[in-house]
Amino acid sequence: MIRRFLVPAVLIALVAGAAWVLFRPKPPQPVAWQGYAEADFVKIGPTQPGLLTAVRVARGDRVAKGQPLFEQDDTDDRAAVDQAQRLLQQARGQLQNLLSPAKSSEIDQAQANLRDAEAARDRAQEDLRRSAQLLKSGSATQQIVDQEDAALRSAEAKVAAATAALTTAQAPMGRPAEVEAQRSMVDSLEAALKQAQWRLDQRSVTAPEAGVIADVIAFPGETLAAGAPVVSLLPPGNIFVRFFIPEPELAKVHVGDRVDFSCDNCPADLNGTVSFIAPNAEYTPPFIYSESTRGKFVFHAEARAPPEQAKLLNPGEPVTVAPTGQAEAPTASAP
CATH class of the missing domain: 1.20.120 (Four Helix Bundle (Hemerythrin (Met), subunit A))
Known part of the structure; x- marks a missing residue:
């Protein structure tokens, strides 16, 4: 008789235990957003048309502010300065x-x-x-x-x-x-x-700020138009992180908020400030809006780290962004 009631009781206990495991309250998952490092490259060219005579840097060089980058033929400008002086x-x-x-x-x-x-x-x-x-x-x-x-x-x-x-x-x-x-x-x-002296001085172009030569676009012997780029400069302060915020989490993020960055083999203390949030959705799914599809909308946002940290990131590198102060390491959520 006891055995007849014991089996159903055990089954009921097992079902209740399984239900509790499945449906018990769970702590919220850490918020994290997928992104990548990006950069605003400075394309430096001459202010006047002319023949390019020398390029003083190569791709990958680190240059200081004021360091010579390239030169143009200045014969005509030197003559103009001499005439103006006389x-x-x-x-x-x-x-x-x-x-x-x-x-x-x-x-x-x-x-x-x-x-x-x-x-x-x-x-x-x-x-x-x-x-x-x-x-x-x-x-x-x-x-x-x-x-x-x-x-x-x-x-x-x-x-x-x-x-x-x-x-x-x-x-x-x-x-x-x-x-x-x-x-x-x-x-x-x-x-x-x-x-005339200003025009002569412009024939020798220097770096407007410190950075890395990302690319050399023109070479000696080429005749360039005014403004045609010769070198592409990447200052550390121009590196930022572009990431994507799902629509349900958009209201939690504001320009000026502090965020943490994480990437492969990066230092653990990388952080920055949200500098931009797009006013429109980055991706529109091909179906009618509904409660179930809101999560597929993402908004383009940008965050910038201090220059001393920004130089540790490489443009194109995957980066995970999370609100500052989360206890757990962030896990990227797909947009």
Whole structure:
């Protein structure tokens, strides 16, 4: 009798135990997203068309900021700089000439003429004084006094003319309008020289920032258009991680959130910040939206690591992204 009830009880216990194992509450699985390392390459080319004469780097080279990358033929630009320098020198000389007084010999002559006129004036003054005294005693006539007075006025006029001539000789030769026009010419030629020097400087191109030469696109002997790339530079700060967030988890992720990165043989402390989340779904399935198909939508997102960590990633390398602080190692979920 006991055996009759024992078998069903054991079966019921086994079924209940199996149901508990299958349907017991389970801890949530760690969130993780599939992605890969990507990079924004800097294509560096000349600002002017011309013949490429030298490439100073090779693929894979690490370059510092300001390190020479390539050069173009600069014969024409050197000639332009030389011409601009000579024209500027000539214009400055003309301006200096307009600002300068007369020759020293001409100034000396003007000073001598003034001294001679002053001596003649002094003699005329003395003659007039004596004639005026003689007129009182009757030894001179009024006509003589009038002649001496006219002679004095003539001598004073000559002194004034000599003084003006000396002032003119000592003053700048150019009129104010001529000087101002020449100053404008000098300013214009200085600007032309700066432009010519800038064009010459552009013939030798240097690295805008430190990085790795990802590719060399053009070689010496090629004639390039302005902007045509010669080298492709990869700065460490331009490496980022592109990953894909399933639609059900999209609301949990925001720009500025911290995330952890993991990849094969990478350091364990790689991390970054979410910098972009696409406003539209990356993948649209060929059927009508429904509750059961939402998980098939993924949204393109990007995260950037600090430059010192970003350089440890290689573009194209698979990377798993997870929210910072998860206890378990992330496992990538397929989009």
